[in-house]
Amino acid sequence: MPSPLQKRSLVDIALEQIHLRIDDGTWPLGQRLPPEPELAESLGISRNTVREAVRVLTFSGVLEVRQGDGTYVRACANPLDTMLVLARSSVEQALEARGIIEVEASRLAAERRSEADLAALREALEASAVHHGGVLDEYIAHDLAFHQRVVDSAHNPVLSELYRYFSQVIRAGLERTIGDPSRPQPSFELHRELVDAIARGDADAAAKANRALLI
Missing domain, CATH: 1.10.10.10 (Winged helix-like DNA-binding domain superfamily/Winged helix DNA-binding domain)
Structure with missing residues (x-):
């Protein structure tokens, strides 16, 4: 033996x-x-x-x-190895990658969202609004949940899985960007503009609003 x-x-x-x-x-x-x-x-x-x-x-x-x-x-790659690469990325690299996923997902969400998606988006948006300006960790958690809803509304399981997989790196980037008073902070109203654009099926406006959130 x-x-x-x-x-x-x-x-x-x-x-x-x-x-x-x-x-x-x-x-x-x-x-x-x-x-x-x-x-x-x-x-x-x-x-x-x-x-x-x-x-x-x-x-x-x-x-x-x-x-x-x-x-x-x-x-096609070991996720553990991938996480190590993601963990070493800079804030700028993380924001670039986030933008590639989110902006395109916003376009698709405007074209594909269901009424159930819109209800979930609005619920997540209001939960995020309650924590905006409050405890940073709690706001980031709700903000990520909102953006995951946006990506999920694209009805592309690959994009959803990528974003969910990438969330921990995004969280680290948000902690540094939102917590940095020297960086310009986007208006929370851009989140509402994003949801409104998705609701009326305006793919270009949805992409524009999401891109503005990634300053």
């Missing part, structure tokens, strides 16, 4: 082989992996080792196991 060290080494090999196939496009984003017996045979590794590697990659967010359907590629 292999020792824990040997087993760990075999799992590492399995992880490396799966990552290589994802990276080289053999298994692209959204692809279903071969069944476990076939996967084990193609990797030349036991089914127990493959099962453990899949468990590790599922935990880290690279793979997704859908009961009764199979195992799918959920991310």
Whole structure:
């Protein structure tokens, strides 16, 4: 029976082989992996080792196991590595990336939002307004919840997941920008303008309002 060290080494090999196939496009984003017996045979590794590697990659967010359907590629990079890159980004870099996601999401939200989306947006906006000018941490939490609603109203699960994944970096950036009296602060009314533009389906106005919020 292999020792824990040997087993760990075999799992590492399995992880490396799966990552290589994802990276080289053999298994692209959204692809279903071969069944476990076939996967084990193609990797030349036991089914127990493959099962453990899949468990590790599922935990880290690279793979997704859908009961009764199979195992799918959920991310093309290890989210833990990605978070390290995001954590090292500057405020300016974070704002640029935030703008790319949010401005386009605002356009799409104006075109795709439902009445339920509008109700949720207005509810989130009022919750944010209550905390505006108050305790910074509480306002930032509600502000992020509002902007997540905007992104979700675009009805693009990729954008929603990206923004949710990026939220912790955005939070750190907001703590530095909102808490810095030397930086110009956008008017809270721009949030209302954004919601109004989305409500009337004006994609250009929605994008303009969101862009102005990212000064």
